[in-house]
Amino acid sequence: MDLYAQLLDCHQRISPxxxxxxxxxxxxINELVGANIVFKCENFQKGGAFKIRGAxxxxxxxxxxxxxxxxxxxxxxxxxxxxxxxxxxxxxxxxIVMPSSASAxxxxxxxxxxxxxxxxxxxxxxxxxTAAQISEETGATFLHPSNNLxxxxxxxxxxxxxxxxxPDLDACFCPVGGGGLAxxxxxxxxxxxxxFGSEPFEADDAYRSMQSGSIESNASTNTIADGLKTxxxxxxxxxxxxxxxAIIRVTEVEIIDAMxxxxxxxxxxxxxxxxxxxxxxxxxxxxxxxxxxxxxISGGNVDLENLPFAIPRLKREAHKSTPLPE
Amino acid sequence: MDLYAQLLDCHQRISPxxxxxxxxxxxxINELVGANIVFKCENFQKGGAFKIRGAxxxxxxxxxxxxxxxxxxxxxxxxxxxxxxxxxxxxxxxxIVMPSSASAxxxxxxxxxxxxxxxxxxxxxxxxxTAAQISEETGATFLHPSNNLxxxxxxxxxxxxxxxxxPDLDACFCPVGGGGLAxxxxxxxxxxxxxFGSEPFEADDAYRSMQSGSIESNASTNTIADGLKTxxxxxxxxxxxxxxxAIIRVTEVEIIDAMxxxxxxxxxxxxxxxxxxxxxxxxxxxxxxxxxxxxxISGGNVDLENLPFAIPRLKREAHKSTPLPE
Numbered sequence: 001m002d003l004y005a006q007l008l009d010c011h012q013r014i015s016p017x018x019x020x021x022x023x024x025x026x027x028x029i030n031e032l033v034g035a036n037i038v039f040k041c042e043n044f045q046k047g048g049a050f051k052i053r054g055a056x057x058x059x060x061x062x063x064x065x066x067x068x069x070x071x072x073x074x075x076x077x078x079x080x081x082x083x084x085x086x087x088x089x090x091x092x093x094x095x096i097v098m099p100s101s102a103s104a105x106x107x108x109x110x111x112x113x114x115x116x117x118x119x120x121x122x123x124x125x126x127x128x129x130t131a132a133q134i135s136e137e138t139g140a141t142f143l144h145p146s147n148n149l150x151x152x153x154x155x156x157x158x159x160x161x162x163x164x165x166x167p168d169l170d171a172c173f174c175p176v177g178g179g180g181l182a183x184x185x186x187x188x189x190x191x192x193x194x195x196f197g198s199e200p201f202e203a204d205d206a207y208r209s210m211q212s213g214s215i216e217s218n219a220s221t222n223t224i225a226d227g228l229k230t231x232x233x234x235x236x237x238x239x240x241x242x243x244x245x246a247i248i249r250v251t252e253v254e255i256i257d258a259m260x261x262x263x264x265x266x267x268x269x270x271x272x273x274x275x276x277x278x279x280x281x282x283x284x285x286x287x288x289x290x291x292x293x294x295x296x297i298s299g300g301n302v303d304l305e306n307l308p309f310a311i312p313r314l315k316r317e318a319h320k321s322t323p324l325p326e
Numbered sequence: 327m328d329l330y331a332q333l334l335d336c337h338q339r340i341s342p343x344x345x346x347x348x349x350x351x352x353x354x355i356n357e358l359v360g361a362n363i364v365f366k367c368e369n370f371q372k373g374g375a376f377k378i379r380g381a382x383x384x385x386x387x388x389x390x391x392x393x394x395x396x397x398x399x400x401x402x403x404x405x406x407x408x409x410x411x412x413x414x415x416x417x418x419x420x421x422i423v424m425p426s427s428a429s430a431x432x433x434x435x436x437x438x439x440x441x442x443x444x445x446x447x448x449x450x451x452x453x454x455x456t457a458a459q460i461s462e463e464t465g466a467t468f469l470h471p472s473n474n475l476x477x478x479x480x481x482x483x484x485x486x487x488x489x490x491x492x493p494d495l496d497a498c499f500c501p502v503g504g505g506g507l508a509x510x511x512x513x514x515x516x517x518x519x520x521x522f523g524s525e526p527f528e529a530d531d532a533y534r535s536m537q538s539g540s541i542e543s544n545a546s547t548n549t550i551a552d553g554l555k556t557x558x559x560x561x562x563x564x565x566x567x568x569x570x571x572a573i574i575r576v577t578e579v580e581i582i583d584a585m586x587x588x589x590x591x592x593x594x595x596x597x598x599x600x601x602x603x604x605x606x607x608x609x610x611x612x613x614x615x616x617x618x619x620x621x622x623i624s625g626g627n628v629d630l631e632n633l634p635f636a637i638p639r640l641k642r643e644a645h646k647s648t649p650l651p652e
Binding site for chain 1 (some may be wrong): 348367369370374423585586589590592593594595596626630631632634635
């Protein structure tokens with residue numbers, strides 16, 4: 001079965017368990033940007049982000065024996081909530097490894113979805129070894145948040161629904177973090193649509209990976225888009241490399257301004273990672289004048305007590321010194 | 327023609343010019359509150375609030391001769407944007423009197439909708455005299471934001487659509503500011519539904535008016551719900567007094583918590599005035615257990631640079647000393 005056929009099968013299986021989120025638009029934003037933009041609102045998805053789709057698909061495709069041992073993942077973000085929620089929906093045990101440095105709010109959110117949180121040290125190595133140990137001891141299957149083919153295909157159903165609802169799109173934009181959403185979008189586009197990724201300049205590992213042809217990492221990740229700090233994996237990179245037309249990079253000020261635009265004009269709470277894709281379309285707006293562009297709004301999980309809108313002018317000026325595009 | 331018949335006529339006339347906004351719900355919020363709550367999302371309305379409905383109705387019902395002279399209003403809030411937008415849609419001249427102390431953002435928003443802004447002094451008297459002078463000089467018809475029967479009937483179409491979409495509601499809640507939305511909700515309920523108002527303790531003039539039987543005002547209005555600082559008028563008060571079942575008062579902390587709940591769980595930007603109605607349902611949740619309750623979300627116009635979520639704990643404690651209900 002080819003990847004697109006797997007996606008169709010996945011969509012049918014997970015549909016009863018996820019929201020078929022709305023596609024919204026704003027005539028005011030269209031006027032401002034000069035393009036006809038539609039937003040696939042995965043911020044309205046269960047768990048507040050698209051991640052539940054991939055978690056459900058990966059779990060559904062486990063063998064009955066593997067299912068009986070449960071699943072384990074490590075994440076401090078949306079995938080932790082997604083695995084908690086998906087395993088509750090499907091009746092599996094779960095082990096969610098989170099750094100003890102993760103905010104109480106995030107841990108509480110995972111607990112709230114029925115997650116069995118296991119705290120660990122702060123480094124990536126701590127998380128990986130804790131998850132590996134749990135997997136060994138319990139037989140639980142490890143689920144990677146983005147570098148797992150069934151996760152990728154599950155994430156692709158978000159873009160699939162967007163293209164089903166608005167089949168005459170000229171292009172589709174999504175943010176690139178670990179690469180699951182972007183690779184899934186490529187599968188959903190099935191060679192029939194132009195797909196673009198977007199990244200902060202401050203975490204442009206995928207952009208550089210596309211240039212160099214091998215997976216690059218970030219020396220630093222000084223970006224507000226906390227969901228996009230991770231790097232690509234060996235399963236999603238080949239898909240992205242072959243099918244993604246380009247990755248558009250944006251500055252921190254552009255991200256904040258795009259986030260502000262969507263919050264104020266559309267009254268939608270979107271997370272900074274989603275605003276990266278909006279900022280990319282705005283940055284390239286001359287290329288999309290009078291064209292129809294779809295954006296996958298990846299999620300809406302933000303910390304309301306720590307928002308960037310009242311960012312001091314000096315800090316904004318500092319952000320402006322972020323390297324400009326060639 | 328009785329008021330309900332006027333509302334039906336109005337709804338037909340204004341429908342092509344306004345959004346038939348969605349009615350949304352959240353299973354998480356329902357679980358938390360224990361009631362089945364539906365939200366009529368007027369934050370998605372043109373101009374970001376329900377106010378456009380009343381402005382359109384009032385303008386449409388002017389005589390051709392009056393239309394030719396345009397309309398004038400004074401407002402520092404959502405009604406200024408609504409009159410600007412409605413008069414642009416209907417091709418009328420407009421004069422929007424705003425205090426020069428109004429934020430540049432608000433004045434820019436009104437200008438953005440084609441508003442002809444005339445600045446005046448800071449007091450209510452300044453605004454009223456400036457508007458009266460313009461009306462005299464130009465023949466423009468003065469539109470009151472809430473104490474005008476055609477405005478009230480227009481605002482009622484929001485609740486009308488809610489009841490049309492969810493006809494089995496046990497009750498309907500809305501915030502009470504100048505009284506236009508609440509009186510309109512009473513007209514829309516047509517004696518067939520229970521309608522409740524909601525107010526901050528810090529601006530409970532309508533609550534006290536219901537008690538005393540005459541229009542009360544606020545000595546102070548120390549509330550975050552800036553849209554609810556105004557008082558009732560002689561046209562809407564009799565309707566409210568006869569048909570509103572009760573007005574539920576809420577504290578500032580309850581307002582902020584309700585606002586936070588809707589932003590984080592539903593990913594919707596709602597303004598503090600709307601959160602007052604949500605807070606009222608939560609405060610009275612034991613009465614509505616397993617019942618179906620509708621809330622009119624009045625709007626989503628907020629100043630993102632001045633949000634209440636990072637409110638210092640000390641200030642929260644101070645708010646807690648707000649008088650508790652009897």
